[in-house]
Amino acid sequence: MERKSILKILIILMFVCLFIGLVNLDLLQGGKFRRLSDSNCIRLISQSGARGNILDRNGGVIVDSKISYDVMILPQELDQLDRILAGISRILEVEVKDLKSVFRKNYFSSSLPVTVASNIDLKKAIQLGEYKLEEPSIIVQPNPLRHYPYGTLAAHVIGYLNEIDRWRLTKLEDYGYKTKDIVGFGGVEEKYDYYLRQEEGGLSVEVNHRGKFMRVLGFESPQNGRDIQLTLDLKIQKIAEENLSGRKGSIVVLDPQSGGVLAMANYPNFNPAVFVNKRTRLIAGLFNNPESPLINRAISSSYPPASIFKIVVAAAALELKKINLSTNFLCRGSTMVGSRKFSCWDVHGLQDIIAALAHSCDIFFYKTGLLLGAQNIHDYALKLGLGRSIGFELPYETSGFIPSPLWRKINKFQNWFDGDTANLSIGQGDCLVTPLQAANLVSVFANGGYLPTPYIIKSVGGLELSARKKKMYRLPFKKSTFEIIRRGLREVVSDSKGTGNVLSGLDIAVAGKTGTAQVSRGATHAWFVGFFPYNKPKYAICVFLEHGGPGHSASVIAKQVIEAMIKQGLVEDQQ
Amino acid sequence: MRSSFFRILILALIIVSLGVLSIYSSTYQKEGAWQDIHKRQILWAVIGLGCFIVMSQLNYRKLWDANYFIYGVALFFLFLVFVLGIIRLGAQRWLRFAWFNFQPSEFAKLAVIIFLARYFSRKSVDDISLLSGKFGIFRGIILPFIFVAVPMFLIIEQPDLGSGLMLLLVFVSLLYLTNVRLKYIFTLICVLILPLPFFWHFLRDYQKQRLLVFLNPNIDPLGAGYTVIQSRIAIGSGGLFGRGWLSGTQSQLYFLPESHTDFIFATFSEQWGFLGSCLLLLMYYLIIRQGFIIAQRTQDSFGRLLAYGISLLLALQVFINIAMNMGLAPVVGLPLPLMSYGGSSVLVTFIALGILVNIDRTRSVF
Numbered sequence: 026m027e028r029k030s031i032l033k034i035l036i037i038l039m040f041v042c043l044f045i046g047l048v049n050l051d052l053l054q055g056g057k058f059r060r061l062s063d064s065n066c067i068r069l070i071s072q073s074g075a076r077g078n079i080l081d082r083n084g085g086v087i088v089d090s091k092i093s094y095d096v097m098i099l100p101q102e103l104d105q106l107d108r109i110l111a112g113i114s115r116i117l118e119v120e121v122k123d124l125k126s127v128f129r130k131n132y133f134s135s136s137l138p139v140t141v142a143s144n145i146d147l148k149k150a151i152q153l154g155e156y157k158l159e160e161p162s163i164i165v166q167p168n169p170l171r172h173y174p175y176g177t178l179a180a181h182v183i184g185y186l187n188e189i190d191r192w193r194l195t196k197l198e199d200y201g202y203k204t205k206d207i208v209g210f211g212g213v214e215e216k217y218d219y220y221l222r223q224e225e226g227g228l229s230v231e232v233n234h235r236g237k238f239m240r241v242l243g244f245e246s247p248q249n250g251r252d253i254q255l256t257l258d259l260k261i262q263k264i265a266e267e268n269l270s271g272r273k274g275s276i277v278v279l280d281p282q283s284g285g286v287l288a289m290a291n292y293p294n295f296n297p298a299v300f301v302n303k304r305t306r307l308i309a310g311l312f313n314n315p316e317s318p319l320i321n322r323a324i325s326s327s328y329p330p331a332s333i334f335k336i337v338v339a340a341a342a343l344e345l346k347k348i349n350l351s352t353n354f355l356c357r358g359s360t361m362v363g364s365r366k367f368s369c370w371d372v373h374g375l376q377d378i379i380a381a382l383a384h385s386c387d388i389f390f391y392k393t394g395l396l397l398g399a400q401n402i403h404d405y406a407l408k409l410g411l412g413r414s415i416g417f418e419l420p421y422e423t424s425g426f427i428p429s430p431l432w433r434k435i436n437k438f439q440n441w442f443d444g445d446t447a448n449l450s451i452g453q454g455d456c457l458v459t460p461l462q463a464a465n466l467v468s469v470f471a472n473g474g475y476l477p478t479p480y481i482i483k484s485v486g487g488l489e490l491s492a493r494k495k496k497m498y499r500l501p502f503k504k505s506t507f508e509i510i511r512r513g514l515r516e517v518v519s520d521s522k523g524t525g526n527v528l529s530g531l532d533i534a535v536a537g538k539t540g541t542a543q544v545s546r547g548a549t550h551a552w553f554v555g556f557f558p559y560n561k562p563k564y565a566i567c568v569f570l571e572h573g574g575p576g577h578s579a580s581v582i583a584k585q586v587i588e589a590m591i592k593q594g595l596v597e598d599q600q
Numbered sequence: 601m602r603s604s605f606f607r608i609l610i611l612a613l614i615i616v617s618l619g620v621l622s623i624y625s626s627t628y629q630k631e632g633a634w635q636d637i638h639k640r641q642i643l644w645a646v647i648g649l650g651c652f653i654v655m656s657q658l659n660y661r662k663l664w665d666a667n668y669f670i671y672g673v674a675l676f677f678l679f680l681v682f683v684l685g686i687i688r689l690g691a692q693r694w695l696r697f698a699w700f701n702f703q704p705s706e707f708a709k710l711a712v713i714i715f716l717a718r719y720f721s722r723k724s725v726d727d728i729s730l731l732s733g734k735f736g737i738f739r740g741i742i743l744p745f746i747f748v749a750v751p752m753f754l755i756i757e758q759p760d761l762g763s764g765l766m767l768l769l770v771f772v773s774l775l776y777l778t779n780v781r782l783k784y785i786f787t788l789i790c791v792l793i794l795p796l797p798f799f800w801h802f803l804r805d806y807q808k809q810r811l812l813v814f815l816n817p818n819i820d821p822l823g824a825g826y827t828v829i830q831s832r833i834a835i836g837s838g839g840l841f842g843r844g845w846l847s848g849t850q851s852q853l854y855f856l857p858e859s860h861t862d863f864i865f866a867t868f869s870e871q872w873g874f875l876g877s878c879l880l881l882l883m884y885y886l887i888i889r890q891g892f893i894i895a896q897r898t899q900d901s902f903g904r905l906l907a908y909g910i911s912l913l914l915a916l917q918v919f920i921n922i923a924m925n926m927g928l929a930p931v932v933g934l935p936l937p938l939m940s941y942g943g944s945s946v947l948v949t950f951i952a953l954g955i956l957v958n959i960d961r962t963r964s965v966f
Contacts, residue, residue: 028776029908033892034911039919040885044878046926050836051874058836062870065833066849233853 334452394450653952
């Protein structure tokens with residue numbers, strides 16, 4: 026071949042080579058290089074909206090968000106950076122040195138804006154906003170933070186906010202959650218996180234090779250989260266917490282006509298604000314505290330119901346016609362069940378059902394229980410909403426427990442004896458209920474036979490949910506059963522020897538039942554469940570004191586709560 | 601033949617205009633004197649156009665007679681640069697004239713081609729056959745190599761490795777086109793390649809760095825490798841259709857250094873994309889092909905060699921520059937003919953194209 030032809034082919038090959046190079050860069054790797062090019066010059070500055078507020082039933086704010094301002098700058102060359110930081114330090118009256126060290130600490134990558142100062146006040150934020158006209162690389166970022174105007178109030182219902190953990194992340198990744206997201210833990214914040222959650226918006230800006238701001242490319246406004254209205258009543262909640270103060274336990278106030286939770290107070294409690302301020306030492310203290318202040322005792326822990334369980338036994342016995350109004354048992358202070366001696370806490374003499382409820386006579390209920398048999402008691406407990414989870418709207422609800430002979434046989438390989446039945450009849454033994462279940466139980470007798478499903482969410486984002494709630498379930502019991510027990514519960518207060526007689530001094534009629542639960546170690550748990558006003562019950566209440574002594578102490582607390590409610594005009598007695 | 605005149609003129613004008621557009625787009629956001637840079641390029645293009653027309657009318661055989669003079673002038677300027685050239689970007693490549701800077705190395709490329717074309721197309725007095733066929737190793741290789749080596753050495757010392765090596769490449773390919781025996785050429789290539797490791801020590805630090813970076817741009821992403829990485833991003837981000845004129849972020853936000861000179865292809869490609877770049881390649885190819893066609897149909901051996909030389913000079917510069925933009929060749933200071941900003945380059949390219957047209961025009965005389 027001639028030399029010039031070979032040369033010509035070489036030239037053509039050179040151009041083919043360039044063409045292939047273009048195909049490779051533009052077509053095959055074009056997407057990658059487009060991204061690289063964008064990441065060169067586009068910076069995203071995210072702006073988060075505010076998390077949804079949590080309101081009480083009247084629209085009063087329980088938790089909202091307060092705007093704080095952060096100062097951020099786009100990373101750029103050192104000499105420029107020094108000038109900008111000097112300007113910021115003049116306005117904020119901080120040392121440049123400090124700003125620099127914060128910058129260095131927060132610097133993550135050249136493509137992300139760096140926070141140099143957070144939580145600055147509005148006045149300085151405005152001044153910086155003016156300075157921004159000279160130095161467009163400064164960003165004053167409004168940053169809504171959770172704000173708890175009432176501190177610890179309803180902390181367990183609300184829950185707290187923290188950085189998402191691994192376990193939640195794996196579950197929620199598909200719903201658009203990312204690492205380092207702030208999510209709710211416990212309470213409404215956790216369960217309704219998806220609704221409360223704000224949507225991030227932000228600016229995309231163009232910068233040049235020195236990181237200097239050039240222009241704004243686009244803006245997407247952040248979306249606030251949806252507000253959630255609870256059935257809680259701030260006033261009642263406050264009363265409940267004030268009166269519980271310092272005593273371990275829980276107070277639940279229900280609306281017996283609907284099942285809406287009006288107050289749910291727990292102690293020990295915590296201040297969710299420590300999680301916002303990242304007070305690490307205090308947070309560690311909360312987690313390590315043996316009293317477990319983060320636990321919502323009203324739904325997440327269950328206790329032996331003791332004498333308040335007698336309501337269940339009474340209902341079952343009346344319903345199954347084992348006893349009637351004229352049935353009497355003699356209380357001599359003790360009785361023999363099999364070869365074991367079971368004693369009463371007092372000597373009551375001849376007792377009928379109403380007196381037995383009023384005086385909380387154990388002998389009467391041992392005998393009634395034995396007539397009924399354990400399985401019947403178990404069945405009626407379940408019918409009255411014990412021993413199974415309510416399906417409450419807050420997370421970590423426990424179902425409580427009601428033992429039965431079958432369960433004992435299957436799980437413990439033990440037989441059920443009459444002694445166990447006797448124990449169960451007074452709510453001891455393996456029997457466990459949560460304070461919310463106890464309040465729900467007494468609601469049935471307050472409203473005359475409807476089993477409510479307690480709920481706490483009234484509306485989400487303005488959408489009323491009450492229509493979608495479960496209808497109250499009419500228990501197929503005889504009307505007389507409810508009436509007799511109602512009378513009995515009223516006698517607990519009105520009878521001069523009634524266990525809840527301390528409540529009789531109130532301006533309104535209260536009905537209820539006390540309970541004193543024996544525990545293997547420490548002082549007894551104190552219970553009081555009740556409803557008021559007696560004729561047209563508006564409220565059902567459960568006061569539970571963990572290791573709080575006899576049931577009497579719970580009734581004292583209940584009295585204080587009801588007193589305070591009357592004083593605030595929350596209870597109008599229509600007698 | 602009028603047709604080759606218009607063909608080359610139109611192609612050259614299109615490329616120059618695209619060059620002006622790209623220069624404008626990469627500098628219009630900068631302050632001060634940068635704003636007018638595209639106007640200066642237009643001025644150079646107009647002057648270049650004048651030179652093109654003059655050269656296309658001037659009989660190229662006059663270059664035969666003037667070749668020692670041209671070669672001498674080129675050497676003189678290169679020496680002058682050595683003595684009082686101005687230093688820019690760490691290199692001493694320019695001579696300051698009244699209102700512009702002149703880069704003698706551009707001129708020297710053309711001068712060397714004219715010189716070599718004449719050298720290899722001399723005929724013996726008694727015979728009409730070419731002398732070059734009878735050249736031994738001394739007259740065929742060594743003597744012309746010395747003539748090339750002197751300006752080459754001066755250019756490399758500026759330092760301007762790209763233009764220096766360009767001379768060498770043009771020399772080797774012209775040798776190949778003459779009747780000099782292949783074994784001599786191979787000997788030359790071997791002599792040049794074998795001591796390369798030895799020459800490594802004579803390279804400047806930045807040149808060593810560039811060669812290392814060519815092998816792996818990521819060893820120094822913010823230093824020597826930066827340009828290549830950014831230029832690849834610029835080209836690649838253009839995609840199929842490009843980002844549109846004045847919308848290239850790489851070149852306009854200064855991520856790409858030298859975006860109006862050596863890396864103008866990346867600037868262009870970012871904005872016009874794959875299709876635009878292919879079109880540009882096609883136009884360069886058409887000009888070069890035109891040069892080869894002219895060379896092939898010229899009977900005069902001087903004219904033929906000259907035409908080949910000019911076409912090869914264009915082809916090699918285009919190839920090396922674009923390949924370097926894509927990261928396929930090491931970064932050397934070499935402009936893209938007609939596109940890159942720079943009066944000397946534009947002017948010399950237009951003159952060379954003018955000579956090419958004239959060779960075609962005068963063909964019939966012989």
